Amino acid sequence: MIGRRGWIGLGTVAALIALWFLLTTVTGIVSGARFPSPAEFWLSLRQIWGRGYAGGQLMSHALHSLKLVAMGFAVAIATGIPLGLWMGWNRKAEAAINPVFLVIRPIPPLAWIPLAILWLGLGDSAKILVIWFSAFVPSVINTFAGVRNIDRPMIEAARMLGTPRWRMVREVIAPAASPLIFTGLRLSLQASWTTLVAAELVGALVGVGFVLNMAQQDLYPGMILVGMVTVGLLGWATTALLGMVERRALSWNMAARD
Amino acid sequence: MNSTPLTWRETMAWSLLGVVLFLGLWSGLTTSGLVPRQFLPPPQEVASRFIQLLTSPFAGATLPQHLGSSFMRYAYGVLLAAAIGVPLGLLMGWFRLLDDIVTPIFDGLRFIAPIAWVPFAALWFGTGIGGPVMIIFAGAFPPCLINAYRGARFVEPRLIEAARMLGTGHTRMILEILLPAAVPSIVAGLRVSAGLGWQSLVGAELIVAAAGVGFMMVQAQGSVQTATVMTGMVAIGIVGMIIDVLLRQGEAWLRRRRGLEA
Numbered sequence: 001m002i003g004r005r006g007w008i009g010l011g012t013v014a015a016l017i018a019l020w021f022l023l024t025t026v027t028g029i030v031s032g033a034r035f036p037s038p039a040e041f042w043l044s045l046r047q048i049w050g051r052g053y054a055g056g057q058l059m060s061h062a063l064h065s066l067k068l069v070a071m072g073f074a075v076a077i078a079t080g081i082p083l084g085l086w087m088g089w090n091r092k093a094e095a096a097i098n099p100v101f102l103v104i105r106p107i108p109p110l111a112w113i114p115l116a117i118l119w120l121g122l123g124d125s126a127k128i129l130v131i132w133f134s135a136f137v138p139s140v141i142n143t144f145a146g147v148r149n150i151d152r153p154m155i156e157a158a159r160m161l162g163t164p165r166w167r168m169v170r171e172v173i174a175p176a177a178s179p180l181i182f183t184g185l186r187l188s189l190q191a192s193w194t195t196l197v198a199a200e201l202v203g204a205l206v207g208v209g210f211v212l213n214m215a216q217q218d219l220y221p222g223m224i225l226v227g228m229v230t231v232g233l234l235g236w237a238t239t240a241l242l243g244m245v246e247r248r249a250l251s252w253n254m255a256a257r258d
Numbered sequence: 259m260n261s262t263p264l265t266w267r268e269t270m271a272w273s274l275l276g277v278v279l280f281l282g283l284w285s286g287l288t289t290s291g292l293v294p295r296q297f298l299p300p301p302q303e304v305a306s307r308f309i310q311l312l313t314s315p316f317a318g319a320t321l322p323q324h325l326g327s328s329f330m331r332y333a334y335g336v337l338l339a340a341a342i343g344v345p346l347g348l349l350m351g352w353f354r355l356l357d358d359i360v361t362p363i364f365d366g367l368r369f370i371a372p373i374a375w376v377p378f379a380a381l382w383f384g385t386g387i388g389g390p391v392m393i394i395f396a397g398a399f400p401p402c403l404i405n406a407y408r409g410a411r412f413v414e415p416r417l418i419e420a421a422r423m424l425g426t427g428h429t430r431m432i433l434e435i436l437l438p439a440a441v442p443s444i445v446a447g448l449r450v451s452a453g454l455g456w457q458s459l460v461g462a463e464l465i466v467a468a469a470g471v472g473f474m475m476v477q478a479q480g481s482v483q484t485a486t487v488m489t490g491m492v493a494i495g496i497v498g499m500i501i502d503v504l505l506r507q508g509e510a511w512l513r514r515r516r517g518l519e520a
Contacts, residue, residue, distance in 0.1 A: 008355070009362035016363065034382060091264050095272030100280045106495040106502070108457040110373075111472075113464055114479035114487045119297060194371040198461040201376055202476070209374075216377035224377040228370055235369035 036222035044222030053223060054214040056206055062230055065200065065207045068124060069192045069238065072131025076188055079132075080139030081181060085169060087140070088147025088177070101137075109134030109191060110198050122203045127196060134195040135188035142184025146177030175252075182246045189242055193235045208234065299485040307485040308492060316486060317477040319469065321493060328459060328470035329497070331387060335394025336455040343402025343451075344444055350403075351410025351440070352432050364403065372397035372454075373461045380466045390462040390470075397458030398451040405447025409440025445512060449505045456498045 017038070023030045024037035032040060048058045056064075087094045112133050113126075120126035150173065158172045174181075200209020208230050215223035264272070281301055287293045288300040295303070311321040319327070350357040372393060379392040413436055421435050463472020471490050478486035 005358050008358035012359045012362050013366075035378075092268075092272050095264055095269045096276035096279075099273045099277050103277075103280075103495075106499040107491050108460045108494065108498065110457060110461040110464065111475070111491045111494050114475045115484070115491065118479055118482060118484055118487060190371075194373055194457075194461075197371045198373040198464065201373065201461075201465045212374060212377050216380055219381065221378075221381065224381070227377070228374050231374045232366070232370040235371065239369065 032221065033219070034221065036225050040222040041225050044220070044226045048211070048223065048226060054206075054211045058211075058226070058230065061206060061208050061211050062234060065196060065209070066234060066238075068127045068207070069131060069189075069196050069234075072128045072196070073135050073189060073192045075128065075132045076135035076192070077139055077185065080136045080184075080188070081143050084140040084143025084181075084184075085147055085173060085177070088144045089169070089173065094144075101140075105137055109137075109195050113195075113199050113202050116199070117203055122205060127199045127204070130195050130199050131192045134191040138187035138191060139181070139184045142180045142187070143177060146180030146184075147173055149180065150176045179250060182242075182250065185246075186239070186242060189238060190235070193231070193238070197231055296482060296484060299488065303485050304488045304492065308489045311486070311489055317474045319474075321471075321474070321489065324469065324471045324474045325493060325497060328463060328472070331390045331462075331467075331470065332394055332455060332459045334387070335391045335459070336398045336452055338391065339395050339398035339402050339451055339455065340448060343399050344406040344447075347403045347406025347408075347444075348410045348432055348436055348440065351407050351413075351436060352428065357407075364400075368400065372458050373465075376462065376465050379462070385466040385468055389466050390459065393462040393466075394455045394458045398455035401447040401450040401454065402444075405443045405450075406440055409443030409447075410436040412443075413439040441512070441516075445509050449502070449509065452501055452505055453498070456494075456501060460494055 021038055024032065024035060025039065036044065044053075045058075047053055048061075050057070052058075052060075054061070083097070087097055109130060112130050116126040116130045116133075120129060154176065155168075155172065158168055163172065196207075197209040197212070200207040201213050204210040204213070208227055211230075212224060212227040215221075215227055284298075285300045285302070288295060288298050299307075308321070313320060315323075317324075346360070350360055375393055375396045376389075379389040379396075383389045383392055410432075417435055417439065418431070421431055426435070459470075460472050463470040464476055467473045471494055475487050475490035478484075478490065
Protein backbone atom coordinates (compact mmCIF):
# COMPACT_ATOMS: atom_id res chain seq x y z
CA MET A 1 0.00 0.00 0.00
CA ILE A 2 1.20 3.48 -0.75
CA GLY A 3 0.88 5.76 2.23
CA ARG A 4 0.47 9.52 2.39
CA ARG A 5 4.21 9.94 2.12
CA GLY A 6 4.37 7.80 -0.99
CA TRP A 7 1.63 9.76 -2.75
CA ILE A 8 3.27 13.06 -2.01
CA GLY A 9 6.55 11.63 -3.26
CA LEU A 10 4.98 10.44 -6.49
CA GLY A 11 3.26 13.81 -6.85
CA THR A 12 6.57 15.60 -6.38
CA VAL A 13 8.29 13.53 -9.04
CA ALA A 14 5.39 14.05 -11.45
CA ALA A 15 5.42 17.78 -10.74
CA LEU A 16 9.15 17.95 -11.37
CA ILE A 17 8.83 16.20 -14.70
CA ALA A 18 5.97 18.54 -15.65
CA LEU A 19 8.07 21.53 -14.60
CA TRP A 20 11.02 20.24 -16.62
CA PHE A 21 8.79 19.91 -19.70
CA LEU A 22 7.25 23.32 -19.07
CA LEU A 23 10.54 25.18 -18.60
CA THR A 24 12.42 23.65 -21.51
CA THR A 25 9.88 22.72 -24.17
CA VAL A 26 6.71 24.77 -23.66
CA THR A 27 8.05 28.15 -22.57
CA GLY A 28 11.74 27.81 -23.42
CA ILE A 29 12.80 29.75 -20.30
CA VAL A 30 15.70 27.31 -19.91
CA SER A 31 17.52 27.07 -23.21
CA GLY A 32 18.60 23.75 -24.66
CA ALA A 33 22.22 24.86 -24.45
CA ARG A 34 21.98 24.86 -20.65
CA PHE A 35 19.73 21.95 -19.82
CA PRO A 36 18.22 19.40 -22.19
CA SER A 37 14.49 19.10 -22.79
CA PRO A 38 12.88 15.68 -22.21
CA ALA A 39 12.90 15.08 -25.97
CA GLU A 40 16.63 15.88 -26.22
CA PHE A 41 17.34 13.60 -23.29
CA TRP A 42 15.44 10.80 -25.01
CA LEU A 43 17.30 11.35 -28.29
CA SER A 44 20.67 11.30 -26.52
CA LEU A 45 19.71 8.14 -24.70
CA ARG A 46 18.68 6.47 -27.94
CA GLN A 47 21.88 7.58 -29.63
CA ILE A 48 24.22 6.18 -27.00
CA TRP A 49 22.08 3.08 -26.49
CA GLY A 50 22.07 2.12 -30.16
CA ARG A 51 24.78 3.79 -32.23
CA GLY A 52 27.01 4.57 -29.31
CA TYR A 53 28.87 7.69 -28.17
CA ALA A 54 32.44 8.31 -27.02
CA GLY A 55 33.57 5.04 -28.55
CA GLY A 56 30.90 2.66 -27.32
CA GLN A 57 27.32 1.94 -26.42
CA LEU A 58 25.90 2.90 -23.05
CA MET A 59 25.95 -0.67 -21.78
CA SER A 60 29.61 -1.20 -22.60
CA HIS A 61 30.61 2.07 -20.88
CA ALA A 62 28.50 1.24 -17.84
CA LEU A 63 29.76 -2.33 -17.60
CA HIS A 64 33.35 -1.17 -17.89
CA SER A 65 32.93 1.29 -15.01
CA LEU A 66 31.09 -1.34 -13.00
CA LYS A 67 33.90 -3.80 -13.56
CA LEU A 68 36.54 -1.33 -12.37
CA VAL A 69 34.57 -0.43 -9.25
CA ALA A 70 34.02 -4.11 -8.48
CA MET A 71 37.71 -4.87 -8.85
CA GLY A 72 38.98 -1.89 -6.85
CA PHE A 73 36.36 -2.49 -4.18
CA ALA A 74 37.25 -6.19 -3.98
CA VAL A 75 40.96 -5.45 -3.59
CA ALA A 76 40.19 -2.82 -0.93
CA ILE A 77 38.03 -5.24 1.06
CA ALA A 78 40.51 -8.08 0.73
CA THR A 79 43.30 -5.92 2.12
CA GLY A 80 41.38 -3.54 4.39
CA ILE A 81 39.34 -5.97 6.49
CA PRO A 82 42.28 -8.23 7.43
CA LEU A 83 44.41 -5.20 8.30
CA GLY A 84 41.61 -3.76 10.41
CA LEU A 85 41.15 -7.09 12.19
CA TRP A 86 44.86 -7.32 12.86
CA MET A 87 45.10 -3.75 14.16
CA GLY A 88 42.09 -4.34 16.37
CA TRP A 89 43.54 -7.57 17.70
CA ASN A 90 47.15 -6.56 18.17
CA ARG A 91 47.94 -3.34 20.03
CA LYS A 92 51.50 -3.31 18.75
CA ALA A 93 50.31 -3.48 15.15
CA GLU A 94 47.93 -0.64 15.89
CA ALA A 95 50.67 1.51 17.41
CA ALA A 96 52.99 0.87 14.45
CA ILE A 97 50.45 1.36 11.65
CA ASN A 98 48.37 4.20 13.09
CA PRO A 99 50.92 7.00 12.53
CA VAL A 100 51.34 6.03 8.89
CA PHE A 101 47.57 6.26 8.58
CA LEU A 102 47.54 9.63 10.27
CA VAL A 103 49.95 10.89 7.62
CA ILE A 104 48.16 9.39 4.62
CA ARG A 105 44.53 9.75 5.67
CA PRO A 106 44.18 13.55 5.37
CA ILE A 107 45.10 13.32 1.68
CA PRO A 108 41.77 13.01 -0.13
CA PRO A 109 41.65 9.92 -2.38
CA LEU A 110 41.03 12.12 -5.41
CA ALA A 111 44.42 13.75 -4.86
CA TRP A 112 46.02 10.42 -5.75
CA ILE A 113 44.64 10.55 -9.29
CA PRO A 114 47.49 12.57 -10.88
CA LEU A 115 50.07 10.34 -9.23
CA ALA A 116 48.25 7.19 -10.33
CA ILE A 117 48.17 8.49 -13.90
CA LEU A 118 51.88 9.27 -13.74
CA TRP A 119 52.58 5.76 -12.52
CA LEU A 120 50.19 3.68 -14.56
CA GLY A 121 48.84 5.83 -17.37
CA LEU A 122 45.23 6.27 -18.45
CA GLY A 123 44.30 2.60 -18.45
CA ASP A 124 42.37 0.43 -16.05
CA SER A 125 45.15 -0.25 -13.56
CA ALA A 126 45.48 3.41 -12.55
CA LYS A 127 41.75 3.52 -11.80
CA ILE A 128 41.84 0.34 -9.78
CA LEU A 129 44.73 1.78 -7.80
CA VAL A 130 42.92 4.99 -6.86
CA ILE A 131 39.69 3.13 -6.07
CA TRP A 132 41.72 0.89 -3.83
CA PHE A 133 43.22 3.91 -2.06
CA SER A 134 39.85 5.51 -1.48
CA ALA A 135 37.95 2.39 -0.44
CA PHE A 136 40.74 0.96 1.70
CA VAL A 137 40.68 3.52 4.51
CA PRO A 138 36.96 3.27 5.45
CA SER A 139 37.14 -0.54 5.52
CA VAL A 140 40.22 -0.56 7.75
CA ILE A 141 38.92 2.05 10.18
CA ASN A 142 35.48 0.56 10.63
CA THR A 143 36.76 -3.00 10.93
CA PHE A 144 39.21 -1.79 13.54
CA ALA A 145 36.48 0.03 15.46
CA GLY A 146 34.27 -3.04 15.17
CA VAL A 147 36.88 -5.29 16.76
CA ARG A 148 37.58 -2.80 19.53
CA ASN A 149 33.90 -2.51 20.41
CA ILE A 150 33.38 -6.22 20.98
CA ASP A 151 32.14 -7.15 24.45
CA ARG A 152 35.11 -8.26 26.47
CA PRO A 153 33.30 -11.11 28.28
CA MET A 154 32.57 -12.79 24.94
CA ILE A 155 36.26 -12.93 24.09
CA GLU A 156 37.19 -14.04 27.59
CA ALA A 157 34.60 -16.81 27.43
CA ALA A 158 35.85 -18.04 24.06
CA ARG A 159 39.39 -17.95 25.33
CA MET A 160 38.49 -19.85 28.47
CA LEU A 161 37.01 -22.59 26.30
CA GLY A 162 40.42 -22.88 24.65
CA THR A 163 39.34 -21.60 21.22
CA PRO A 164 42.35 -21.69 18.89
CA ARG A 165 43.44 -18.41 17.42
CA TRP A 166 42.15 -18.76 13.85
CA ARG A 167 38.78 -20.05 15.03
CA MET A 168 38.66 -17.09 17.39
CA VAL A 169 39.08 -14.69 14.48
CA ARG A 170 36.67 -16.52 12.20
CA GLU A 171 33.93 -17.42 14.65
CA VAL A 172 34.07 -14.75 17.34
CA ILE A 173 35.85 -11.60 16.23
CA ALA A 174 34.75 -11.29 12.61
CA PRO A 175 31.02 -11.96 13.23
CA ALA A 176 30.89 -9.68 16.26
CA ALA A 177 32.55 -6.87 14.32
CA SER A 178 30.48 -7.40 11.19
CA PRO A 179 27.83 -4.68 11.71
CA LEU A 180 30.53 -2.02 11.78
CA ILE A 181 32.44 -3.76 8.99
CA PHE A 182 29.38 -3.37 6.77
CA THR A 183 29.11 0.29 7.69
CA GLY A 184 32.66 0.61 6.45
CA LEU A 185 31.86 -1.27 3.27
CA ARG A 186 29.00 1.07 2.46
CA LEU A 187 31.29 4.08 2.84
CA SER A 188 33.94 2.29 0.79
CA LEU A 189 31.50 1.61 -2.03
CA GLN A 190 30.40 5.23 -2.15
CA ALA A 191 34.02 6.37 -2.17
CA SER A 192 34.76 3.90 -4.98
CA TRP A 193 32.14 5.43 -7.27
CA THR A 194 33.16 9.00 -6.54
CA THR A 195 36.78 8.20 -7.21
CA LEU A 196 36.12 6.25 -10.37
CA VAL A 197 33.95 8.99 -11.88
CA ALA A 198 36.58 11.59 -11.00
CA ALA A 199 39.40 9.45 -12.41
CA GLU A 200 37.47 8.86 -15.63
CA LEU A 201 36.74 12.57 -15.92
CA VAL A 202 40.43 13.39 -15.54
CA GLY A 203 41.57 10.88 -18.11
CA ALA A 204 40.08 7.72 -19.63
CA LEU A 205 39.26 6.11 -22.93
CA VAL A 206 36.04 4.37 -21.95
CA GLY A 207 33.54 4.44 -19.08
CA VAL A 208 30.71 6.57 -17.71
CA GLY A 209 33.01 9.35 -16.56
CA PHE A 210 34.54 9.44 -20.03
CA VAL A 211 31.05 9.85 -21.55
CA LEU A 212 30.52 12.81 -19.20
CA ASN A 213 33.88 14.25 -20.19
CA MET A 214 33.21 13.97 -23.93
CA ALA A 215 29.72 15.39 -23.53
CA GLN A 216 31.16 18.33 -21.64
CA GLN A 217 33.68 19.00 -24.38
CA ASP A 218 31.04 18.65 -27.09
CA LEU A 219 28.72 21.00 -25.16
CA TYR A 220 26.07 18.32 -25.36
CA PRO A 221 23.66 18.77 -22.39
CA GLY A 222 21.45 15.82 -23.36
CA MET A 223 24.35 13.42 -23.14
CA ILE A 224 25.60 14.98 -19.89
CA LEU A 225 22.22 14.22 -18.33
CA VAL A 226 22.31 10.66 -19.67
CA GLY A 227 25.75 10.22 -18.10
CA MET A 228 24.62 11.59 -14.74
CA VAL A 229 21.53 9.42 -14.65
CA THR A 230 23.70 6.40 -15.44
CA VAL A 231 26.11 7.27 -12.63
CA GLY A 232 23.18 7.59 -10.22
CA LEU A 233 21.59 4.31 -11.32
CA LEU A 234 24.86 2.39 -11.02
CA GLY A 235 25.50 3.82 -7.56
CA TRP A 236 21.97 2.97 -6.49
CA ALA A 237 22.09 -0.58 -7.86
CA THR A 238 25.42 -1.46 -6.25
CA THR A 239 24.35 0.04 -2.91
CA ALA A 240 21.13 -1.98 -3.04
CA LEU A 241 23.12 -5.13 -3.79
CA LEU A 242 25.41 -4.51 -0.83
CA GLY A 243 22.35 -3.92 1.34
CA MET A 244 20.98 -7.32 0.33
CA VAL A 245 24.27 -9.01 1.18
CA GLU A 246 24.32 -7.18 4.49
CA ARG A 247 20.79 -8.23 5.43
CA ARG A 248 21.62 -11.83 4.67
CA ALA A 249 24.96 -11.79 6.50
CA LEU A 250 23.61 -9.99 9.53
CA SER A 251 20.25 -11.74 9.74
CA TRP A 252 21.20 -13.21 13.12
CA ASN A 253 21.84 -9.75 14.44
CA MET A 254 18.70 -8.15 12.98
CA ALA A 255 16.56 -10.90 14.51
CA ALA A 256 18.16 -10.31 17.87
CA ARG A 257 17.48 -6.61 17.61
CA ASP A 258 13.77 -6.80 16.88
CA MET B 259 43.04 -9.94 21.92
CA ASN B 260 46.10 -8.41 23.51
CA SER B 261 44.01 -7.01 26.28
CA THR B 262 46.43 -4.88 28.22
CA PRO B 263 46.83 -1.48 26.57
CA LEU B 264 50.41 -0.57 25.82
CA THR B 265 52.14 1.93 28.05
CA TRP B 266 52.79 5.37 26.66
CA ARG B 267 56.43 4.51 26.12
CA GLU B 268 55.62 1.29 24.25
CA THR B 269 53.12 3.10 22.04
CA MET B 270 55.69 5.74 21.17
CA ALA B 271 58.31 3.11 20.41
CA TRP B 272 56.03 1.16 18.07
CA SER B 273 54.76 4.35 16.41
CA LEU B 274 58.30 5.50 15.82
CA LEU B 275 59.13 2.10 14.37
CA GLY B 276 56.14 2.35 12.01
CA VAL B 277 57.11 5.82 10.76
CA VAL B 278 60.78 4.92 10.41
CA LEU B 279 59.91 1.76 8.49
CA PHE B 280 57.59 3.70 6.20
CA LEU B 281 60.07 6.48 5.44
CA GLY B 282 62.96 4.00 5.27
CA LEU B 283 61.16 1.82 2.75
CA TRP B 284 60.25 4.87 0.68
CA SER B 285 63.73 6.40 0.58
CA GLY B 286 65.40 2.98 0.31
CA LEU B 287 63.36 2.05 -2.74
CA THR B 288 64.09 5.35 -4.44
CA THR B 289 67.74 6.02 -3.59
CA SER B 290 68.78 2.45 -4.39
CA GLY B 291 67.44 2.99 -7.91
CA LEU B 292 64.98 0.12 -7.63
CA VAL B 293 62.21 2.56 -8.44
CA PRO B 294 63.17 5.35 -10.87
CA ARG B 295 63.25 8.82 -9.31
CA GLN B 296 61.00 10.16 -11.98
CA PHE B 297 58.40 7.64 -10.80
CA LEU B 298 58.73 8.12 -7.06
CA PRO B 299 61.13 10.77 -5.78
CA PRO B 300 62.67 10.16 -2.33
CA PRO B 301 61.05 11.95 0.65
CA GLN B 302 63.83 14.50 0.96
CA GLU B 303 63.32 15.56 -2.67
CA VAL B 304 59.59 16.11 -2.06
CA ALA B 305 60.44 18.12 1.06
CA SER B 306 62.91 20.35 -0.78
CA ARG B 307 60.45 20.84 -3.66
CA PHE B 308 57.82 21.82 -1.12
CA ILE B 309 60.09 24.49 0.37
CA GLN B 310 61.09 25.68 -3.09
CA LEU B 311 57.46 26.06 -4.19
CA LEU B 312 56.69 28.24 -1.20
CA THR B 313 58.46 31.08 -2.98
CA SER B 314 58.99 30.14 -6.64
CA PRO B 315 55.95 29.89 -8.89
CA PHE B 316 54.73 26.82 -10.79
CA ALA B 317 51.80 26.91 -13.23
CA GLY B 318 51.49 30.64 -12.74
CA ALA B 319 51.59 30.94 -8.96
CA THR B 320 53.46 29.90 -5.84
CA LEU B 321 52.09 27.17 -3.62
CA PRO B 322 50.59 29.59 -1.05
CA GLN B 323 48.88 31.50 -3.87
CA HIS B 324 47.44 28.28 -5.29
CA LEU B 325 46.28 27.28 -1.83
CA GLY B 326 44.73 30.70 -1.35
CA SER B 327 42.64 30.52 -4.50
CA SER B 328 41.63 26.93 -3.67
CA PHE B 329 40.62 27.91 -0.18
CA MET B 330 38.48 30.79 -1.34
CA ARG B 331 36.43 28.53 -3.61
CA TYR B 332 36.23 26.01 -0.83
CA ALA B 333 34.97 28.56 1.69
CA TYR B 334 32.29 29.84 -0.73
CA GLY B 335 31.08 26.32 -1.50
CA VAL B 336 30.91 25.11 2.10
CA LEU B 337 29.33 28.31 3.41
CA LEU B 338 26.71 28.17 0.66
CA ALA B 339 25.98 24.53 1.51
CA ALA B 340 25.58 25.38 5.20
CA ALA B 341 23.51 28.49 4.47
CA ILE B 342 21.01 26.49 2.40
CA GLY B 343 21.30 23.02 3.93
CA VAL B 344 20.89 23.85 7.61
CA PRO B 345 17.76 26.05 7.34
CA LEU B 346 16.18 23.65 4.85
CA GLY B 347 16.91 20.71 7.15
CA LEU B 348 15.34 22.51 10.13
CA LEU B 349 12.26 23.45 8.10
CA MET B 350 11.94 19.84 6.92
CA GLY B 351 12.18 18.72 10.53
CA TRP B 352 9.23 20.91 11.45
CA PHE B 353 6.93 20.94 8.40
CA ARG B 354 5.96 17.39 7.45
CA LEU B 355 4.73 18.40 4.00
CA LEU B 356 8.09 19.93 3.08
CA ASP B 357 9.80 16.77 4.33
CA ASP B 358 7.58 14.60 2.14
CA ILE B 359 8.28 16.78 -0.89
CA VAL B 360 12.03 17.24 -0.55
CA THR B 361 12.99 13.73 0.63
CA PRO B 362 12.23 11.87 -2.64
CA ILE B 363 14.14 14.47 -4.68
CA PHE B 364 17.04 14.32 -2.28
CA ASP B 365 17.07 10.51 -2.25
CA GLY B 366 17.12 10.47 -6.04
CA LEU B 367 20.08 12.84 -6.23
CA ARG B 368 22.00 11.18 -3.39
CA PHE B 369 23.41 8.41 -5.55
CA ILE B 370 24.94 10.76 -8.08
CA ALA B 371 28.55 11.27 -7.04
CA PRO B 372 29.13 15.03 -6.49
CA ILE B 373 31.93 14.92 -8.99
CA ALA B 374 29.47 13.90 -11.73
CA TRP B 375 28.10 17.45 -11.58
CA VAL B 376 31.33 18.70 -13.15
CA PRO B 377 30.06 18.95 -16.75
CA PHE B 378 26.91 20.86 -15.82
CA ALA B 379 28.83 23.00 -13.33
CA ALA B 380 31.27 23.99 -16.08
CA LEU B 381 28.43 24.57 -18.55
CA TRP B 382 26.37 26.71 -16.17
CA PHE B 383 28.94 28.59 -14.12
CA GLY B 384 32.20 28.36 -16.05
CA THR B 385 35.51 27.07 -14.82
CA GLY B 386 36.68 30.11 -12.81
CA ILE B 387 34.93 30.38 -9.46
CA GLY B 388 31.33 29.35 -10.08
CA GLY B 389 31.83 25.85 -11.47
CA PRO B 390 34.15 24.58 -8.73
CA VAL B 391 31.99 26.24 -6.07
CA MET B 392 28.96 24.33 -7.33
CA ILE B 393 30.83 21.01 -7.14
CA ILE B 394 32.03 21.74 -3.60
CA PHE B 395 28.45 22.67 -2.77
CA ALA B 396 27.23 19.34 -4.18
CA GLY B 397 29.70 17.50 -1.97
CA ALA B 398 29.12 19.47 1.22
CA PHE B 399 25.34 19.92 1.04
CA PRO B 400 23.97 16.46 2.02
CA PRO B 401 25.49 16.21 5.54
CA CYS B 402 24.34 19.77 6.36
CA LEU B 403 20.78 18.94 5.36
CA ILE B 404 20.63 15.47 6.89
CA ASN B 405 22.10 16.43 10.24
CA ALA B 406 19.99 19.55 10.67
CA TYR B 407 16.93 17.47 9.77
CA ARG B 408 17.77 14.65 12.19
CA GLY B 409 18.63 17.13 14.93
CA ALA B 410 15.29 18.88 14.51
CA ARG B 411 13.36 15.67 14.15
CA PHE B 412 14.63 14.06 17.33
CA VAL B 413 14.08 16.98 19.67
CA GLU B 414 12.52 15.85 22.93
CA PRO B 415 8.77 15.83 22.28
CA ARG B 416 8.17 17.26 25.74
CA LEU B 417 9.97 20.46 24.78
CA ILE B 418 7.79 20.83 21.72
CA GLU B 419 4.62 20.06 23.66
CA ALA B 420 5.52 22.61 26.30
CA ALA B 421 6.32 25.28 23.74
CA ARG B 422 3.15 24.52 21.85
CA MET B 423 1.06 24.81 24.98
CA LEU B 424 2.51 28.26 25.52
CA GLY B 425 1.30 29.17 22.05
CA THR B 426 4.66 29.39 20.31
CA GLY B 427 4.44 30.17 16.58
CA HIS B 428 6.26 28.37 13.77
CA THR B 429 9.12 30.85 13.50
CA ARG B 430 9.90 30.97 17.19
CA MET B 431 9.47 27.20 17.45
CA ILE B 432 12.15 26.65 14.82
CA LEU B 433 14.53 29.35 16.00
CA GLU B 434 14.19 28.90 19.76
CA ILE B 435 13.37 25.22 20.24
CA LEU B 436 14.53 23.17 17.24
CA LEU B 437 17.68 25.11 16.37
CA PRO B 438 19.30 25.07 19.84
CA ALA B 439 18.40 21.43 20.37
CA ALA B 440 19.82 20.47 16.97
CA VAL B 441 23.13 22.33 17.37
CA PRO B 442 25.28 19.30 18.31
CA SER B 443 23.95 17.35 15.35
CA ILE B 444 24.38 20.33 13.02
CA VAL B 445 27.98 20.89 14.11
CA ALA B 446 28.79 17.22 13.57
CA GLY B 447 27.27 17.52 10.10
CA LEU B 448 29.32 20.62 9.34
CA ARG B 449 32.47 18.74 10.18
CA VAL B 450 31.59 15.95 7.75
CA SER B 451 30.63 18.59 5.17
CA ALA B 452 33.94 20.34 5.55
CA GLY B 453 35.79 17.10 4.85
CA LEU B 454 33.66 16.14 1.86
CA GLY B 455 33.85 19.68 0.52
CA TRP B 456 37.64 19.62 0.63
CA GLN B 457 37.60 16.32 -1.21
CA SER B 458 35.23 17.70 -3.86
CA LEU B 459 37.41 20.77 -4.25
CA VAL B 460 40.36 18.59 -5.21
CA GLY B 461 38.22 16.73 -7.74
CA ALA B 462 36.84 19.95 -9.18
CA GLU B 463 40.26 21.50 -9.58
CA LEU B 464 41.71 18.40 -11.19
CA ILE B 465 39.10 18.63 -13.90
CA VAL B 466 37.92 22.16 -14.52
CA ALA B 467 39.85 24.86 -12.69
CA ALA B 468 42.49 27.23 -14.08
CA ALA B 469 44.20 27.87 -10.74
CA GLY B 470 44.49 26.20 -7.37
CA VAL B 471 46.39 23.26 -5.94
CA GLY B 472 44.52 20.66 -7.98
CA PHE B 473 45.30 22.57 -11.15
CA MET B 474 48.96 22.75 -10.16
CA MET B 475 49.00 18.98 -9.71
CA VAL B 476 47.46 18.31 -13.11
CA GLN B 477 49.99 20.63 -14.75
CA ALA B 478 52.83 18.87 -12.94
CA GLN B 479 51.44 15.50 -13.98
CA GLY B 480 51.41 16.66 -17.60
CA SER B 481 55.10 17.53 -17.44
CA VAL B 482 56.01 14.45 -15.37
CA GLN B 483 57.16 16.37 -12.31
CA THR B 484 56.35 13.77 -9.72
CA ALA B 485 57.88 15.74 -6.83
CA THR B 486 55.54 18.67 -7.58
CA VAL B 487 52.51 16.35 -7.74
CA MET B 488 53.44 14.94 -4.36
CA THR B 489 54.03 18.42 -2.95
CA GLY B 490 50.45 19.21 -3.93
CA MET B 491 49.24 16.08 -2.15
CA VAL B 492 51.13 17.01 1.00
CA ALA B 493 49.79 20.57 0.93
CA ILE B 494 46.23 19.35 0.45
CA GLY B 495 46.68 16.89 3.31
CA ILE B 496 48.07 19.53 5.65
CA VAL B 497 45.32 22.06 4.96
CA GLY B 498 42.65 19.35 5.26
CA MET B 499 44.10 18.34 8.60
CA ILE B 500 44.16 21.94 9.86
CA ILE B 501 40.52 22.41 8.89
CA ASP B 502 39.57 19.21 10.72
CA VAL B 503 41.51 20.12 13.86
CA LEU B 504 39.96 23.60 13.97
CA LEU B 505 36.46 22.22 13.60
CA ARG B 506 37.08 19.61 16.29
CA GLN B 507 38.26 22.38 18.61
CA GLY B 508 35.17 24.39 17.80
CA GLU B 509 32.97 21.39 18.50
CA ALA B 510 34.67 20.72 21.83
CA TRP B 511 34.37 24.38 22.78
CA LEU B 512 30.68 24.34 21.99
CA ARG B 513 30.14 21.22 24.06
CA ARG B 514 31.92 22.74 27.02
CA ARG B 515 29.89 25.91 26.74
CA ARG B 516 26.66 23.94 26.73
CA GLY B 517 27.80 22.17 29.87
CA LEU B 518 28.01 18.76 28.27
CA GLU B 519 30.93 16.48 28.87
CA ALA B 520 34.12 17.78 27.32
